[in-house]
Amino acid sequence: MNVEELSGLPPGAVSHFREEGIEELYPPQAEAVDAGATEGENLVAAVPTASGKTMIAALSMLSAVQRGGKALYIVPLRALASEKKAEFDAYDSFGVTTGVATGNYESTSEWLATKDVIVATSEKVDSLVRNGAAWLSDLTCVVSDEVHLIDDRSRGPTLEVTLAKLRQLNPQLQVVALSATVGNADEIADWLDASLVDSEWRPIDLRTGVHYGNALNFDDGSTREVPVEGSEKQEAALVRDILQEGGSSLVFVNSRRNAEAAARRLGSVSSPELTDDDRTALAELAEEIREDSDTETSRDLADCVERGSAFHHAGLSNTQRSLVEDAFRDRLLKVISATPTLAAGVNTPARRVVVRDWRRFDPSAGGMAPLDVLEIHQMMGRAGRPGLDPYGEAVLLAKSHDESQELFDRYVWADPEDVRSKLAAEPALRTHVLATIASGFARTRTGLLDFLEATLYASQSAESGRLESVTDDVLSYLERNDFVEREGASPGTGSGSDSVEADDAGSAFTSAADLAERDDAAVELEATNLGHTVSRLYLDPMSAAEIVHGLESADDRPTALGLYQLVSRTPDMYELYLRSGEDEKFGELYYEREAELLGDAPSEFEENRFEDWLAALKTGKLLEDWAEETEEETITERYKIGPGDLRGKVDTAEWLLGAAESLAREIDSEWTVAVREARARVEHGVGEDLLELVSVGGVGRKRARRLYEAGIEEPADLRTADKGVVLRVLKGKKTAETILENAGREDPSMDGVDPVDPGGGTGGSSAEGESGTGDGPNGDASTTEFEDSQSSLGDF
DNA sequence: ATGTGCCACTTGTAGACAGCATGTC
DNA sequence: CTACAAGTGGCACAT
Structure with missing residues (x-):
């Protein structure tokens, strides 16, 4: 199908596409148009990365705008939001405007209301729904990118619930879901009442294979000689091989340390291939990296970069990550060794992708567990740069013939797993049940269950019993902690007065049967003021309960460390693990500063809970160090983290303490000022005396x-x-x-x-x-x- | 005594969304 | 239940 044949787009759109060099639609795109993408029809497109998914989204959104509507594009990462925004900004030339809404981008609701297309993270959309952003009801088209992430335990339920809510808000809404190729795209399509475009088509050839010994064997039966010389590693041979014909490579490994070590080694492969111009440009880039943060990680990265190689993982600051990604796209960096972050992030294609490690440490599996087929396929999908490479190659590494065979069976020939909803997990439901009640989507237990029926979870599970019983557990938890009230049925259920301490959550639920008995369509569920605040602040109710309880238990003005440890032990703070030997170290610190900590410490005999308590103390101490003006380098060294981790922790603490301040006001705590001050100190990384x-x-x-x-x-x-x-x-x-x-x-x-x-x-x-x-x-x-x-x- | 090379043993392991009100060295 | 690279410490040996 030629772009000229497209109809329903804004005037100027077609010529814009032609200027971009787009003449003919790719087969999956044409299929999507046939399925009604430009006519407001629901659609699920399960197609490989880089096969033109964005174009399908663009056609749907632009035609929706042309019909006088408004479109929303949901992404999983903030970095992707900026990437898409930059892409859509080109539509400005024919009068279609784009705005971004993420947690760290400024944007007022009124301003967003004037935009035709809005790009946002799923959490931000969820938050906008909770806060009743008026423009949401103007939406006529919503695109959900990487919708297979519904399978993700921690963040999937948010996307799932958000899509369900958007559809309930506006039944006419066109839903376009873009997914990687997964096992059950048809199920997702059923759930969304959408037609399905399921295709393996790619714009450039992708060959996948396994390297073993001196040979690279591809899925199509062909073989390529790639000898491993001397004591070098397989990945080094593969990187050099493709570099000599002018192609860059991406090496995926399973830990940060491995990524750094591999980048160092691969530097000696890329370095000899650099031109003088390359060297000059790379030296400049290295300088920028060093300037961004003065830490060992940065210096190591800069040293690698000077030799044309780089590592990429979440310990890098966002600035450093973008510097590395951009330089790789500009073909300045010849090779990146990365943890799986890169596979899910912004577009960084390479001619050859080497998946070195296919197992990852997973404590729940008791050791190393193989990666999902879907994950491996996502990494392999990064191979091949449209317009630049004649083909893409994705290679797994085997050390034995048997392993080679296993890799073919397990990954090369295998189909990806099904996407399974994770909504019934209690932590997810806790948050979403409260939000659903607080924002008025459901006012009774029955209404709540009806709403949950519209989720993928319900469509996937044969018996609804599980969801119902978890929902009752969650309701009871919310009621005991004073976030939700029941009104109208049993007169004497004084909620609040008997509220149980947050610490007991999870164990002492009142029986679900008891709740069900009290239920009646006439029983109103209503969020308390506190519940509304928690939902608006986007906190996990359990975090809020912990904070409220901690503040209430403070007899004296809490110290900064006390508050930092408090927010660090909530489920909203990403954990900092205790290393071996550190339990003793922080045990000592605990006895020294026990009096500063808020709330009741678990007994030392409850080993796991005590360890969590100490781990939170470790994070709290890190924040205190930061707020006492300790050098970045000292902190990253002391806690063995990267600059990116430090900034992440500080950022999260800032957010949680901001929320804690609102909670403190809500419960009339006398420590509001102390919380505000602790927050300001962590925000700027300074002592009290410098706050002014x-x-x-x-x-x-x-x-x-x-x-x-x-x-x-x-x-x-x-x-x-x-x-x-x-x-x-x-x-x-x-x-x-x-x-x-x-x-x-x-x-x-x-x-x-x-x-x-x-x-x-x-x-x-x-x-x-x-x-x-x-x-x-x-x-x-x-x-x-x-x-x-x-x-x-x-x-x- | 001090330096060096080797081997056996121990250690540690990916990821990053959100409020609110304005801006680092 | 599974791995593996990097770091550490002890030891034999040469200087």
């Missing part, structure tokens, strides 16, 4: 400390302080001017001002124009600080 200073634009933790030491302790001091001192402390003239201006100084100009030491006397003339780290007060301060933190390391 960091509120000035351009002043962060480092500059604030230097100013403070020079006697400038609050914003007002910036307006009156000696300019020479300010310049001496801040180094850069431009920086100093900007900061003085932000502080509201009348005449911020630094013209003709010389740096002056705080004690008096003219400072070194070398400071002018020097933007580097340098020494002087700065160096001294950070050294002392470093030593301080080192000595406090011994404290626990």
Whole structure:
């Protein structure tokens, strides 16, 4: 089908596509159009990565907009949201506007209401539904990208429930679900009342195979000689082989450490193939990486990058990840070794994909467990860059003939698994049942169960008993913790007065039969004020219960550490595990600072729960270190994490403490201010004394400390302080001017001002124009600080 | 005494969404 | 129930 034959698109769209070089639709795209994609029909497209899924989405959304509607594109990751936004921005040329809504992108509801297409993460959409964003009812088309992620234990239920809610809000809504090829795309299509486009078609040839010995055997029977020389690894031989004909490669491994080690080794493969221009550009890139964060991980990455190789995993900061991805797409980096993050993330195709590890450590399996077929296929699907490579190759590595055979059977020939709803898992239901009641989607137990009937879970499970009984458990939990009330049936069910401590959750449920007996269509379920707040804040009710209980149990003003440990032990904080030996270390810290912790500690004899408690203390201590201005490098070293992990923890803590502040207000806690202060300290990474200073634009933790030491302790001091001192402390003239201006100084100009030491006397003339780290007060301060933190390391 | 190379043993293991109100060094 | 690479510590040996 030619693009000229398309109808129902905004004027200009077709010529736009032609300018992009799109003439002919790919077969799956044509199939989608035949199935009514441009006419508002529901559709499930289960097709391989890079086979033009986005075009199917675009055609559906654009035609919906042309009919006067509004479209929503749901993505699983924030990084994908920005990627899609950038892609859709091109439609601006024919008057179709795009907006983004994710947790960290600013966007008011009114502003989004003016956009034709909105890109958002599933959690953000869920949150918008909970908060009743008015424009949601204007939606006529919703696209759900990577819909197979419904299978994900932690985040799948959100997508599932959100789709169900959007459909209930607007029964006319067109749903377009894009999925990887999965076992049961037909079931998903049934659930969504959609027609199915299920295709294996790819725009460029993908050959999959197994490398064993000196040969690469493909699924089509062909063989390619790839000899392994000397003591080199198989992946090194494969990377060199394809690099010599001008192709880049992606190597998937199963741990961060392996990714880093492999990148180091592969550097010696890519390095000899670099041109002088490559080297210059790579040196610049390495410098950018070093500047982003001064940690060992960054230095290691930069060292690799200089040699044309890189590693990629969640320990990298977002900046570093994008730098690496962009340089790889620009063919500057020749090889990336990555953990599975990359397979799910933004588009980074390579001519050859090497899946080195096909097993991963999984404590629940008691050791190494094989990866899902779907996961391996997702990685292999990254092979082949449309328009750049003649073909893509995806290779698994085998060390024996038997293993080679096993890999063919298990992955090359195998069909991917089915997608199974994970909605009946209690943690997921806890959140979504509360949200469903709070936002008025259901007002009775029966109504709630009716709503849940519209989910994929219900359509997949033969007996509804399980969902019903878990729902009752969850309702009872929500009622006991004062998030939900029943009204109208049994007069004396005083909820709240007998609310059980959060710690007992999960064990002491009132019997489900008891609940069912009380149920009656007339019994109203209603969220309490607290319940509404929890739902609006997007907290797991169990997190909220923990926080509320912790705040209520505090007799004295909670310390920062106490609050940090409190939020760190909620299910919304990603766990930081205790390493061997650390249980002792943090056990000691616990006895030292026991009095600061909020709520009741589990007994030491309940081993698992006590360990969780200590793990939360570890995370809390990390946050305290950060809020005591400990160097990034010291923290990443001490807790053996990457810069990205540190930022992630800080970010989550900031969010949870923000939520805790709202909860504190809601329950009239006297510690609201303490929570706010702890949050501000973690946000800026500073001690109490600097909170005023960091509120000035351009002043962060480092500059604030230097100013403070020079006697400038609050914003007002910036307006009156000696300019020479300010310049001496801040180094850069431009920086100093900007900061003085932000502080509201009348005449911020630094013209003709010389740096002056705080004690008096003219400072070194070398400071002018020097933007580097340098020494002087700065160096001294950070050294002392470093030593301080080192000595406090011994404290626990 | 101190340095070096080898082997056996121990250790640790992927991922990152959300509120609210504005902006790092 | 399963693996495996990197790091660690002990040991024999040479200097």
